[in-house]
Amino acid sequence: MAKSIDVSDLNIYYSDFLAVENVNMTIKARSVTALIGPSGCGKSTFLRTLNRMHEVIPGARVEGKVAVDGQSLYDSAVDPVEVRRMVGMVFQRPNPFPTMSIAENVLAGLRLNNKKLTKSEAADVVERSLQGANLWNEVKDRLGKPGMGLSGGQQQRLCIARAIAVEPQVLLMDEPCSALDPISTSAVEDLIHELKEQYTIVIVTHNMQQAARVSEDTAFFNLAGAGKPGRLIEMNPTKKIFSVPDEEATEAYISGRFG
Amino acid sequence: MKAGSPKRRLGDLVFSNLTRAAGLTILVALAGVGIFLLAQGAPGLTAGKEDLRGHANFLSYVAPLVFGTLLAAVLALLIAVPLALGVALSISHFAPRRLATVIGYLVDLLAAVPSVVYGLWGIGVLGPKIVPLYEWLDKHVGWLPFFAGPYSNTGRTILTASIVLALMVIPIVTAITREIFMQTPRLNEEAALALGATRWEMIRLAVLPYGRSGIVSAAMLGLGRALGETMAVALVLSASNVVTWNLISSTNPSTIAANIALTFSDATGTARNALIASGLVLFVITFVVNFAARAIVARYEPGRKK
Numbered sequence: 001m002a003k004s005i006d007v008s009d010l011n012i013y014y015s016d017f018l019a020v021e022n023v024n025m026t027i028k029a030r031s032v033t034a035l036i037g038p039s040g041c042g043k044s045t046f047l048r049t050l051n052r053m054h055e056v057i058p059g060a061r062v063e064g065k066v067a068v069d070g071q072s073l074y075d076s077a078v079d080p081v082e083v084r085r086m087v088g089m090v091f092q093r094p095n096p097f098p099t100m101s102i103a104e105n106v107l108a109g110l111r112l113n114n115k116k117l118t119k120s121e122a123a124d125v126v127e128r129s130l131q132g133a134n135l136w137n138e139v140k141d142r143l144g145k146p147g148m149g150l151s152g153g154q155q156q157r158l159c160i161a162r163a164i165a166v167e168p169q170v171l172l173m174d175e176p177c178s179a180l181d182p183i184s185t186s187a188v189e190d191l192i193h194e195l196k197e198q199y200t201i202v203i204v205t206h207n208m209q210q211a212a213r214v215s216e217d218t219a220f221f222n223l224a225g226a227g228k229p230g231r232l233i234e235m236n237p238t239k240k241i242f243s244v245p246d247e248e249a250t251e252a253y254i255s256g257r258f259g
Numbered sequence: 260m261k262a263g264s265p266k267r268r269l270g271d272l273v274f275s276n277l278t279r280a281a282g283l284t285i286l287v288a289l290a291g292v293g294i295f296l297l298a299q300g301a302p303g304l305t306a307g308k309e310d311l312r313g314h315a316n317f318l319s320y321v322a323p324l325v326f327g328t329l330l331a332a333v334l335a336l337l338i339a340v341p342l343a344l345g346v347a348l349s350i351s352h353f354a355p356r357r358l359a360t361v362i363g364y365l366v367d368l369l370a371a372v373p374s375v376v377y378g379l380w381g382i383g384v385l386g387p388k389i390v391p392l393y394e395w396l397d398k399h400v401g402w403l404p405f406f407a408g409p410y411s412n413t414g415r416t417i418l419t420a421s422i423v424l425a426l427m428v429i430p431i432v433t434a435i436t437r438e439i440f441m442q443t444p445r446l447n448e449e450a451a452l453a454l455g456a457t458r459w460e461m462i463r464l465a466v467l468p469y470g471r472s473g474i475v476s477a478a479m480l481g482l483g484r485a486l487g488e489t490m491a492v493a494l495v496l497s498a499s500n501v502v503t504w505n506l507i508s509s510t511n512p513s514t515i516a517a518n519i520a521l522t523f524s525d526a527t528g529t530a531r532n533a534l535i536a537s538g539l540v541l542f543v544i545t546f547v548v549n550f551a552a553r554a555i556v557a558r559y560e561p562g563r564k565k
Binding site: 051053056058081082083084085088089091093095096097098099100108109112113159162163166 | 356444446447449450451452453454455456457460464465468469471
């Protein structure tokens with residue numbers, strides 16, 4: 001069910017401000033693609049155009065084309081709500097619904113789809129999703145407890161479970177480990193390795209070791225200067241990016257000479 | 260071992276005592292009101308028939324008033340809260356920003372209208388205009404005890420009074436819930452949207468649960484206002500101190516506050532004490548309502564450990 005993503009001539013705006021310019025990129029199915037680059041270069045902004053979360057911000061809009069398996073996301077006939085059900089997202093800070101229990105959090109997406117679930121179906125989904133997020137063993141005895149009672153790393157895995165419970169085609173992750181300690185980070189990275197068997201994963205990260213560890217392909221974004229739009233500088237297999245990148249700017253960023 | 264006492268700075272000392280004094284002032288004022296009501300109301304508790312306008316004892320005198328007070332306030336809340344939540348949500352999440360600002364100002368303006376103006380509007384405009392509605396209710400759903408009729412020809416019923424009260428409560432409830440809805444963490448809203456929630460589903464998943472305790476407090480503040488509101492009710496209601504569920508007839512229960520306002524200047528001696536005692540009852544009711552509200556809010560505090 002995983003799908004590839006084709007992005008062509010994408011310009012991303014906040015009102016009149018051009019934030020990201022002319023992105024062309026192909027994201028492979030069933031693999032992990034990492035987006036790296038200095039702060040403010042537009043990688044998170046770009047990520048949010050892949051499930052139409054960008055336009056949630058007043059005045060934000062895009063020009064160009066994003067297609068998931070040939071289906072354009074920005075056709076006028078396409079409902080953004082449908083897009084977001086197909087393309088799941090995990091955020092920088094864990095954001096379980098504060099008033100819901102662990103199980104309710106996992107089921108939140110399915111309940112939105114108006115699916116009538118029997119008790120045993122719901123229990124199956126909860127177990128499968130929490131297993132998928134490597135959280136089952138830690139929480140199976142307290143599924144009815146509030147999701148906010150978990151540790152930060154557990155909350156983030158709960159959010160991943162919530163995202164995969166609806167079986168999306170693509171999973172977007174916006175710096176999913178930046179608020180986590182090294183142990184939780186490693187748990188989430190292991191999880192990413194397992195998830196790519198089934199999902200197309202796009203991950204934004206500031207941690208270059210992380211990009212090197214988890215991804216097959218890496219895209220490097222950069223700014224031409226303050227107030228100028230961000231651009232995609234280079235996209236290549238991760239191995240190549242971290243050894244012999246095509247662009248000098250990539251080399252400079254990765255070796256820590258700037259950014 | 261005793262910890263070394265930290266150095267006391269003059270500014271801290273002055274400020275902490277100032278705030279303490281401010282806090283104490285509230286307590287003193289409240290205690291003063293309570294003591295006044297107790298001292299002046301006590302003789303009224305044992306008042307006889309002639310001072311209670313025909314009622315045998317204080318309890319049977321005050322019971323219909325308590326009933327009327329609660330009925331009018333609860334009805335007002337039933338009308339006001341859904342409307343206020345709708346207005347607050349449209350300001351915080353639906354209307355374009357410029358329109359939302361205008362609506363916000365207008366609602367705040369409603370709060371500044373004096374209650375006597377609401378009362379006059381209730382008698383002069385709403386009352387006469389609403390009579391056809393009462394006629395219709397009487398004819399079509401008259402089998403419900405609430406609309407049993409015969410309907411009032413002047414429209415000066417407890418339902419009209421409640422509608423006027425509702426209009427006075429809406430600005431308070433709207434203002435508070437709007438502020439709370441606007442503070443919903445962006446993170447929670449985006450969590451819902453990213454799962455494929457529509458705008459309404461996002462509100463249900465993220466905004467309303469976050470605002471739940473705030474909604475309860477706002478409703479209780481509104482209830483407090485409705486319970487104590489005097490002028491509008493005194494003007495609108497044609498009251499006869501009875502207990503009835505009939506909302507549209509011309510015999511209506513009065514409220515404590517309106518009853519005091521209407522009869523206090525003519526009352527003397529023990530009759531006056533009885534009125535003050537009924538004020539004490541109102542005082543206690545508002546206390547209970549507020550404490551109940553606190554308890555409810557505390558129970559629903561998001562993220563509370565069980």
